Structures are given as C-alpha cells and as structure tokens.
Amino acid sequence: MNLYAIGAIYRFEMARTRRTWMQSIVSPVLSTTLYFVVFGAAIGARMTTIDGVAYGAFIVPGLMMLMLLTQSVSNAAIGIYFPRFSGTIYEVLSAPASAFEIVLGYVGAAASKSIGLGLIILATSALFVPLHIAHPLWMLAFLVLTAVSFSLLGFIIGIWADGIDKLQVVPLLIITPLTFLGGTFYSTSLLPPFWRTVTLFNPLVYLISGFRWSFFELADVNIEVSVAVILLFLAVCMAIVWWIFKTGYRLKT
C-alpha cells in the first residue's frame, strides 16, 4: 500500500479547500443557513410540527443531506477534473499507486470536506433550534456512507466531463431537484398517495429518510431499506470506478 501517495493526494486536495475557503466552506454554510432561516421561518410559522417534531428541527437532516450530496459531488468532480484539464494528471497516472489508492486520496478528501461541512451546519442549526439526535452513531454512519458514495459519483462525473459545464449538470440538474423532491423540507407522508408512490422511485428519499430517522426516529421508508439503498449505490459507484481504471476511460489513451 502506497500510504505516502494517498497522503499526498489527500493533503493536496485539503490544501485546495483551504486556499478556496470562501467558496468551499463559507458559501455552502451560508446558503444552507439561509435555507434554514427562510424555510424554517416562513413555513415553520404555519406548520409548527411534523409528526411531533418542530418544523425547524425537522428540516435540519434534509438540509444537511442537501449540502452533503451537492458538495460531495462537486468537490470530488473538481478534484479529479482539474488535473485532467490542466494536464497534471500525468503525474498521478505515472506514480506507483494503485487505482484504489488514487481514489482513496481524492474521494477521501472530498468526503472529509463534506462531512466537515455537514457537522458545521449541524452545529449552526443547533444555534437556531433545539436538536436531539436519537442515534448519533447511525447519524455518523449515514453521513460517512453518503459522503463517500456521492464523492465516488463526483469522481465519476469528473472523469466523464469534458468541459466545465458538464461538471455542473449532474449536481444542478439531477441531485438538487431530486433532493428537493425527496423530502428535504417535508415528510413524503404528507403527499397524496399517487405522488407518494412516485417519490419512492427517487433514491434520495431513502437517504434523507434514513438520515432523518437517526435524528428523530421518524422515517418515510423502512430504515433497513434506506441502508440497503445507500450500500447498493456505493457498490454501483465502486464498480464504475473500477471499470474506469481497468479500461483507462478518459484517463489513458
């Protein structure tokens, strides 16, 4: 195992975050806080509780998940896209490092950043609403599994993208809408039966539901199903990354 290579990539990526801390840390925390204040204040004034949980507290897991998904994808996508774009990828490809070690460096850094941001948002939320986490270990497990899975997705997008615009397509046009429609700000049990069934085809419903369960023991879908969905998604992403390195897709000619 080339631990020095993993460490070098990880430190390089974390240094990039420090260099761009306004964009990497302040901006997502600020926008999530604004969501929290606007939605919490506007809707929370009319809808005081959902299933016995104060609305302001109810949306915290959803907001954390929204940020976690978009940031994981963006961080990992930019992390691998930039060396491809600038040509510095030659060094990573010519290094005595396995695909697993390279991915661990990039995805580990992207996931670390997202988890850190998630925890910052959690701490910020605690300033506005009283929070009680029923299953902290499950909460952390969901946080880590989601961050890793979506960082892997971001890594795949960063390899696939042949232009800056494509980097934004998946986070903006797919992840964000699916998160909004996946119960970030509401319980899917509030929807009419038809739309409730439709939302079950949205994979993010399972992630948000599971994450919310770890906070309040409230879930739109069974917790085991949520865990199974996230593990399945992780396995699919790992298989795609494995294929990318095996074939050299968009990395080697």
Added chain:
Amino acid sequence: MTSAISVSHLNKTYASGFVALKDINLEIRHGEIFALLGPNGAGKTTLIGIICGIVNPTSGSVTVNGHDIIANYRAARSLIGLVPQELSTDMFSSPWTTTSFSRGLFGRPPNPAYLQKVLSELSLWDRKDNKIATLSGGMKRRLMIAKALSHEPRILFLDEPTAGVDVELRKGMWEMVRTLRQSGVTIILTTHYIEEAEQMADRIGVINKGELILVEEKAELMRKLGKKQLTLELREPIAAIPPELAKHKLTLADDGAKLVYTYDTRAERTGITSLIDDLQAAGVRFKDLSTTESSLEDIFVGLVRQQQ
C-alpha cells in the same frame, strides 16, 4: 546484466486507428544518455507514455530494471522520473508544496533536506514559497525537472526538456543532465534540437512514423553515416565543371568560385590525390581548401528523407 529499460515488440494503435508505434524493440543501458530523435508525430511521446504508465500499449512488453511495467508497475514506476513536454503543474501551489507532493506520490517519505538540495541546484530555492503562476517560463521548466527528481529516480525521461528555453538556460540544463548521469542516473531524452543530442547523448535512436529506424552509438553513427566535404576555393571562377573531372562528381558553388567534393571517410581511398592530379591536368587552380564533416542533423534529415 539487466537493461535499465527493455522494450520488446511494442505496438500501439489508438482508438482512432492511428498506428503510433510499430514493433519497437529497444534496450537502454544503465547509466547512459540515450537521445530519441524523430520528427513531430513520430511516436516519441507515445513510447515514453507507455513506459511511464500514461498510455496503454496495444501489444508487446516493457521492463524497467527487470520489472514488467504492468505486472510489477510499482517497482517499475518508482524508478522513473518524467519531465513531460508541457508545463503541467498546479499554478496555485508553490515549488515546495508541488515537489513535496510529487515525492509523496511516488511513495517516498518526506525528506526536506533532499528537496532543498534539488531546488537549490535548479536555482529555485529562493522562490520555493512563491506561487508557481508567478514564476518565469524557464523557472517553470526547471520546476518540472525538480518534480521529476523529487523521488530520487534512477531513470529520468526528459521529453523535449529545452523546448522554448533560452541558450543560457539550455546549457545549464545540459550541465545538470551530465551531473545526473555522473551520479548513475540513466537519461532518455527526446529533442528537436539535434545539437542537444550531439552534445550529450551516448547513443541515438531515430524514430519515424512509429518505427525505430536505427539505434547506434553516437560516434559510430556519425562515422558510418557522416560524410566529409572538401571545398576548393578557385583562383578564377569557372562556368562549368570540365568533362575530365566528371568522375569525381563535383558540384559548383558560389557562382563557380568553389568546387565541392564529397567523400566517404570509411572508404579505402578518399580520392583526394586523384582529384588534385586531375584538377592540375585540367588547368583548374585553387587558392585555398577546407574540409567539413556532416552534423548529426544532416544524418537525421537524411535518414528521415530516405524513409519517406
């Protein structure tokens, strides 16, 4: 003794169908400076890319110090340092962070003293904390070399290392390459500056259209393929070469003021004595004479033209 690099029946065809390398066989010896010459698109960078793990070979095999580049890629790659043609580095980092990154990437523990030595030798130490974007072109080029040397490689690939570099800096780099060789590093360089190969290389390989046309000791190559020319400066210009001198295949130069005789240095007889006798018999007198040897560039151009 195992070669530093051994390339056997290597072929590369890109997805577009373009055949970049055709059955390349090559042995690079330990501690030598090997220059790979070839026109643009000849396959030099593809060959280097395959050896370094950046390009997938279509068929054939490559070993580095006996380690197969695919089956035993870790051992093979850890021995290699690559200076690519392009100035590809993160412009927002500093020389210190980027060389530390390169060292770690190649599996070496931190060694600030060694990195300081490399950066100092390349006159980059006093700029070690500056943003790379603020460095001059020459400094960036030297930084690419520092990155390649950061993990103490035993084999160094220099792909067009002095392209766009001024004469002063180029000579400095040649000096550095010689010093590296003295420390036992094997150096493979590709270059457009034939003078560079002529100055530095022990052996020369010429590649054209994906084929390795020849691999030869530099001195032997110049001896075998080099030609000498004898130029005679005439007392009186002549309009045409007298028929009695036809057998010498002379050419007229400078509006008839000079006669040029080309001869083979390896031939048993150069034909110079006979030429001078015939000149006297024909009444052609000369006031001065000089000889010139063909350069590596002449040989290279000749070889490539011959293949075309």
